[in-house]
Amino acid sequence: MKGTNVLFSFKTTLILLAILAIGAGYATFIENDFDTSSARVLVYNHIWYEAILVLTTINLTGIIFKYKMWKSKARFIFHTSFVVILIAAGITRYAGYEGIMQIKEGTTENRMSSLEPYLQISIKENGTTYYKEYQKEFTSLLKFVNDFEHTILYSDDKKVNVKYKDYLLAKKGTAKMGLLSVDVTIDGKTQTIKLPGQRGQRGLKRDLVFGDTTVTLSYGSKTLFLPFAIKLNDFQLDRYPGSNAPSSYASEVTVIKDNKEYDYRIFMNRTLHEGNFLFFQSSYFPDETGTVLSVNNDPGKWPTYFGYFLLTLGLVMNLFDKKSRFWKLTKYVAQRNVASIAIACMFAFASTSLHAEERVMEDEVKAQDTVAYLKKFKEESKATADKFSKLVTQSQGGRMKPISTLNREILLKLSGRKSLFGMNADQIVLGMLTRPEMWRDIRLIKVKTPKLKKFLGIDESRKHIAFTEVFIDGKYILNKEAEKAAITKPQDRGTYEKDIVRLDERLNITYATFNGNLFRIFPEPEDKANTWHAPLEAMETFEEKSGRAAELMTRGFINSVIQSDWEQADKFLDMIKLYQEKIGKEVMLSDSEVSNEILFNELDIFLKLTLAYVLTGLIMLIVAFVVVFNPNIKPRKTTFFFFIVLALLFATHTFGMGFRWVISGHAPWSDTYESLLYISWSAIFAGVVFFRKSLLALSAAVIVAGIFMFTAHLTGIDPQITNLVPVLKSYWLTIHVSILTASYGFFGLGAILGFMSLIMFIFRKNRPHLDETIKNITAINEIALIVGVTFITIGNFLGGIWANESWGRYWGWDPKETWAYVSIITYVFVIHMRFVKPLNNPFAFSTASLLAFATILMTYFGVNFYLSGMHSYATGDPVPIPTWVYYVVSMVFITIALAYKNRNMKDPISVQTNKTN
Incomplete structure (x- = not known):
């Protein structure tokens, strides 16, 4: 018992x-x-x-x-x-079991290679062959785990002994290959053989001769036979316009079983089901003449x-069950009014003054003729630059976008700013394109480190350099330094090396802008791939008539701008647009699509919200602590006003996410930048909808949103809108990622609330009124974690269904999947701590909710940049951990240590409900 x-x-x-x-x-x-x-x-x-x-x-x-x-x-x-x-x-x-099936166009196949590796042994003597196989994987970490020994009988009780000797992991670049060594013994004679092979790949056969007996061994995948056959009628690969990036690929197949046939189209997110077998469009032959299908036989699917169905049903029902812990917590919180909401940031949407821009022009441009040119160009070019910005260009990835977007990307990359000298990005880039001899002497290229400035021989107070300042007598003075920085491992690069790498990239972009190579504005006539070309490429690539037209329009436009003949320049722009609409009509953007994207760029909603969230959150936090330490303050009217302001910020964020969705054509959480925006949105959603009666909870929500928005904009993460890779073209992206990522906002809120609670633990001695506040925000914290666990669990298992429907398996221990699983387990642990008496208190819960957020950070950032996998953005060596991370971790543990001495406090809900839950 x-x-x-x-x-x-x-x-x-x-x-x-x-x-x-x-x-x-x-x-x-x-x-x-x-x-x-x-x-x-x-x-x-x-x-x-x-x-x-x-x-x-x-x-x-x-x-x-x-x-x-x-x-x-x-x-x-x-x-x-x-x-x-x-x-x-x-x-x-x-x-x-799982495997891989490769079929060439026009052929029929009923074989596949197993994903699991096998040690396969064939013994041949006097024309008779004996076969034995053993499913086995090996590790190079703890080799004693690999030990095995098998004795195989053959030909009138003769014996072959096969014994493990060693296993090595050979690395060549990023590729890894196992090398298994075994001892084979017959009649007391032993030979050692090395077998290259690994999981998911066929091994090489190696022979050992013992007199009249030949032993053939291999290690790797084995051939499996299906109870039916598949014929590949046609393999189809579609690419994004003018790009080699696949948009989608599909296999038109015929399934042949028991003299019956049926046709089926396999493509990304559409799996072929035949009995317990699932076939997913995994890859294709390099020459595009065949398909590679992933195969999964899964009797455990239903x-x-x-x-999964029971899980989703139960978790959703729990949120509405009046006997649940969730409802008791919400009831407890509803009975208390600590005070509410935020203060607005009135300066977030402020713009830079014209006077400041004029001063920058004088500081950065020394030649008087250049200053005169810039002033004249700024005054006269606005209308033409605006018209120029509405032309359509094709990115390297095949996305069609207004030139306005490209101009903003260029200027932001070069200078770190979205306007310069009182001119917007469209004017700046138009000037660079038409008068490179002037702009090469203008300081617009950002440089940061004092050491690099010293190397270049410029004053340390300067923030920008001119293109010509890195050339002496036509020689690129950064050549050797750039090579050294490029071959230095990322974790070994200092700020100097990083700045050199960035400067080298900016210089290349500047040169490409001067030559017009970034502007793919001319669609190639009668091109099935819908490829668009830059002006010089069009002149060289197109047939004589079209090439001459591209040349005339380009030269005519540039010469008109040089001569300040703006009316004529506008006419050439109209001609280029007409050419785009006629030749590139299949992928050409409509006027409304162009206008929408330009408006979205000009609004710059998310950067302004970043400033608003950061400043608002800090002010709210100060106000919240003033209220907490002065319990007599009850700012009801102020609270309501602040709630309205925060609700407006949330509505603006929601509008921005929806606007980006419309422009990109897909849900705005498909990459790192977008998912950071979505996490911020979910944190504000949690505060406004669930915790609007607690000023501390609301301030925590705004701080979480501000931190994630800050990370999105100020850490080098690319905000560009890009095309989706084929596997993400699924409604599952909207369902799975939206629910899963939303949980991060709730967990972030829980972490900040836990930290706030610990700060109050430090000061609770002789301040009994703080106990009630701690209990209240701890209850709010637990509510946030319950909602977060509900979201992350449902979202993760919906992702499993997506994976199964897309590539025939719902779990593969990919690092991203695994850390999501670790996060679920961790937060389930935190929520269930209350059932163990020593852990059933606000201090333990606050500490756990704060530390548990490390698993979310690892899931979101750590896997992306430090681990390899299908969800990972890491390539080669991992990026170094920023120094501030160590300071944050130290601060967290110091806070926990200081709060520990005042930790004694009982769980308010358990006390209130007599532990009936």
Whole structure:
């Protein structure tokens, strides 16, 4: 009975959850530093990890019965769903298998290569062949785990002994290949052989000769036969206009089974289902003459889907169950009015004065003739530059956009500003394009480090240099320094090397702008790929008539601008636009699409919101603490006013997200920049909708939004709107990513509230009124985490369905998937801490909610930049960890240490409800 109590206790639950999270998280680093097989051998597929999963299932089942959870439908359904999902995962793990199928156009195939690696042994003697295989993966980390020894009988009780000797992981660049060494013994004679091979790749066959006996060994994928055949009728690859980037690819196939046939089209996010087999469009032959399909045989699919359904149903029901912890917390918070909302930022939308721009012009431009040119050009070019900005250009990735967008990107990249000398980006770039001999002497290229400024021989107070300042007698003076910086590993680069790399890139962009090579404005006549070319390319590439037209329009426009004949310049722009509409009509943007994108650029909503959120959050935090430490203050009218202001900021953010969606044609959370904007939006959503009665909660929400918006705009993350890769062209992107990423805002809110609570713990001695505030924001914190766990869990498992419907498997232990799983486990741990008496207090909860956010940061940033995987942006060496991260971590732990001495406080809900939950 005692053993049962231990097994079915919440302490055991927390211990098991901690082991699962730590094990999975550590496995991602094993995979990154070694290989996928090592992570699978040592963690994911090892008996110890599977045993923990089984114990967790038993523990959860026992707790369901021990606490009679069926009395609460919501809790019973979502707790039972985890049991169903774990059982279904076991079915998939032990009864399913995966592989790769390659088919050439016009051929029929019923074979595939297994994803799992096998040691395959063939023994040939006197014309007779004996075959044996063993499914086995190896690790180069803890080699004793690899040990095996097999004895194979053949030909009248003769024996072959195959014994493990060594396993090495060979690296060549970013590629990794395993090298297995085994000893083969027959009649006391032993030979050693090395077998190259790994998971997902066919191994090379190697022969050993023992007299009349030949032993053939290989390590890698084996051939599997399907109970039906597939014929590839046609492989189709579509690219974005004028680009090599795939827009989509598809396979037109015929499935042949039991003398029956049917046709099917396999493409991204449309999987072929045949029995328990799933076929996903994975890749294609380099010469585009065949297809590569991922194959998955999964008997656990429907049990898994049933578990996902129960999970979603139960978690949603829990939010509306009046007996749930969630409702008791919201009721507790609703009874208290700590005060509300924010203060507005009145300066966020301020613009730079014209007088300041004039002063910059005088400082940065020394030649008087150049100053005169700039003043005249600024006054006269506005209308023509505006017309020029409305032409359409094609990006390298195939996206069609107004030249206005390209102009802004160029100026921002070169100078770090969106206007200069009182001129907007359209005027600046128009000047660079038409009068490069003037603009090469104008200081518009940003340079930062004093060491680089010293190397260039310029004053340290200067922020910009001219293009000509890096050339002496026609020689590029940064050549050797740029080469050194380029070959230096990213983590070894200092600010000097980083600045050189950036300056070198800016100089290349400047040169390309001078030559017009960035402006792909001329569509190629009768080109099926809808390729657009820069002016010089068009003159050289097009047939004589079209090439001459491009040359006449280009030269005519440039000469008209040089001569300040603005009316004539406008006519040439009209001719270029007419040419675009006639020749490039299939991909040409409409006038409304051009106007919308230009308006979106001019509004610059998100940068202005960044300033508003940061300043508003800081002011709100100060006001909140003033209210907390002066409980007699009850600013009801001010609270309502501030709520209206914050609601307006939230509405502006929502409008901006929707506007970007309209312009890009896809949900605005498909890349790092967009998802940071969305996390900020979800944090403000949490504050405005759920926690509008708490000034501390609202200030925390605004601070979280400000931090993520600040990160999006001031850390080098590219804000450009880009085309989607094929796999993201799915409604699942909208569903899965929106729900999953929204949870980050709630978790960020919980982390800030936890930190605020810890600060108040430090000062609560002799201030009993702080206890009520701590209890209140702790309750709000727990509400935020419950909503966050609901979102991240549903979003993660919906992502599993997307993965299964897209590429035939819903879980592959990819680092991003794994850290999302670690995050779920971590926050489930935090929420269930209250069932263990020593951990059932606001201090422990606040500390845990703050530290748990590290798993979200690792999921979002760490995986992207420090681990490899299908969701990762990291390539080659990881970027160095910023110094400020160490300061933040130190501050967090110092705060926890200082708060620890005043930690004693009971959970308010448990006390209030007599621990009935």
